[in-house]
Amino acid sequence: MAFLSDTLARVKPSPTIMMTTKAQELKAQGRDVIGLSAGEPDFDTPDNIKAAAIAAIEAGKTKYTAPDGMPELKQAICAKFARDNGLTYKPSQVSVGTGGKQVLYNALMATLNPGDEVIVPAPYWVSYPDMVLLAGGTPVTVEAGIETGFRLTPEMLEAAITPKTKWLIFNSPSNPTGAGYSWDQLKALTDVLLRHPHVYILSDDMYEHLAYGDFKFCTPAQVEPALYDRTLTVNGVSKAYAMTGWRIGYAAGPENLIAAMRKIQSQSTSNPCTISQWASVEALNGTQDYIAPNNELFVRRRDLVVSMLNEIEGVTCPVPDGAFYVYPSIAGLIGKTSAAGTVIDSDATFATALLEEGNVAVVFGEAFGLSPYFRISYATSEAILEEACKRIQEFCKGLK
Numbered sequence: 001m002a003f004l005s006d007t008l009a010r011v012k013p014s015p016t017i018m019m020t021t022k023a024q025e026l027k028a029q030g031r032d033v034i035g036l037s038a039g040e041p042d043f044d045t046p047d048n049i050k051a052a053a054i055a056a057i058e059a060g061k062t063k064y065t066a067p068d069g070m071p072e073l074k075q076a077i078c079a080k081f082a083r084d085n086g087l088t089y090k091p092s093q094v095s096v097g098t099g100g101k102q103v104l105y106n107a108l109m110a111t112l113n114p115g116d117e118v119i120v121p122a123p124y125w126v127s128y129p130d131m132v133l134l135a136g137g138t139p140v141t142v143e144a145g146i147e148t149g150f151r152l153t154p155e156m157l158e159a160a161i162t163p164k165t166k167w168l169i170f171n172s173p174s175n176p177t178g179a180g181y182s183w184d185q186l187k188a189l190t191d192v193l194l195r196h197p198h199v200y201i202l203s204d205d206m207y208e209h210l211a212y213g214d215f216k217f218c219t220p221a222q223v224e225p226a227l228y229d230r231t232l233t234v235n236g237v238s239k240a241y242a243m244t245g246w247r248i249g250y251a252a253g254p255e256n257l258i259a260a261m262r263k264i265q266s267q268s269t270s271n272p273c274t275i276s277q278w279a280s281v282e283a284l285n286g287t288q289d290y291i292a293p294n295n296e297l298f299v300r301r302r303d304l305v306v307s308m309l310n311e312i313e314g315v316t317c318p319v320p321d322g323a324f325y326v327y328p329s330i331a332g333l334i335g336k337t338s339a340a341g342t343v344i345d346s347d348a349t350f351a352t353a354l355l356e357e358g359n360v361a362v363v364f365g366e367a368f369g370l371s372p373y374f375r376i377s378y379a380t381s382e383a384i385l386e387e388a389c390k391r392i393q394e395f396c397k398g399l400k
């Protein structure tokens with residue numbers, strides 16, 4: 001009898017962790033490596049949020065709460081959905097978990113049976129397909145490359161739906177591309193879903209507030225109210241409030257699904273950290289004034305990285321609508337050989353050679369299900385980004 005479960009054999013280790021580990025090893029050897037692989041803002045958590053957490057500790061608010069979130073936070077989440085998205089939810093339609101990650105996982109665990117399919121547009125956030133596999137479902141990836149602006153088209157969606165489709169996972173602005181769907185682009189997708197009443201939509205709105213320029217964020221249940229009963233809208237405080245380590249995410253949707261997710265959470269982790277919940281009440285109810293200045297910084301960083309990458313022959317970098325990632329194509333570099341003699345036959349060899357020869361850590365496209373690309377997280381200072389992009393330019397210039 002095998003010691004480890006068969007479930008585990010279905011999932012693969014994270015390729016992003018592989019790159020990060022390699023970068024750390026090189027750093028430990030004293031190499032000056034710049035890491036652009038982390039998916040978190042470099043800003044500190046705002047002071048008003050920290051103060052709310054400290055006040056909660058001092059007031060003794062350190063005990064268990066209801067397993068899927070305390071009433072005060074659920075109320076703040078309902079107010080946020082009404083304020084930002086025009087969506088009306090009752091607290092009984094809200095689930096709070098240890099990060100958006102747990103909420104997504106619970107939703108898939110609560111709904112998937114063997115054979116159930118989940119449409120995952122690629123490039124995708126690395127965890128979606130493996131979470132589907134862990135929950136016993138089948139991920140159906142649909143490639144949406146640079147030609148469609150990394151956006152799923154209605155035709156692609158229609159072609160991917162089968163009688164076994166349970167969910168479409170939708171993520172805008174996206175990790176890893178930063179591509180966002182306009183109201184009309186999203187409406188074209190929700191029109192398709194209206195024709196297939198057995199398909200539910202899992203909208204991952206984690207990067208809602210990181211939206212730049214003319215791009216206006218919108219979410220499926222808002223764009224098509226007829227899908228309200230078939231939509232789970234997932235969000236969290238990690239990205240917009242620089243709270244990745246506090247681990248609070250949430251979702252709102254049909255009451256029966258929320259109750260099923262509560263059952264899973266009550267028998268696994270129980271409530272997310274009480275102190276973090278109080279901090280999140282302040283994040284959602286308190287001032288939102290720091291989001292705009294942070295976004296101004298992100299736009300400057302984005303524009304710097306996009307322009308420096310587009311100066312490289314063989315690299316094409318679209319301008320993202322939001323989040324803090326760029327996802328340039330390296331189609332023009334495949335087949336070339338690096339100064340040290342590595343043949344660049346994939347984005348994985350590109351990223352490995354760039355790290356070893358150019359001292360910059362990026363994540364290769366294969367990790368996100370679409371090649372040949374790589375992902376840079378620009379959530380770091382302009383000075384570091386400029387130096388990193390110079391190194392990438394040099395490395396690419398050396399390819400023959």
Ligand SMILES: Cc1ncc(COP(=O)(O)O)c(C=O)c1O
Pocket residue numbers: 039098099100101102125171174175204206235236237238244247248249
């Ligand atoms: C697209 C997307 N969804 C969900 C998450 C999960 O965020 P958290 O668990 O910190 O709320 C992330 C984090 O990187 C993400 O990029």
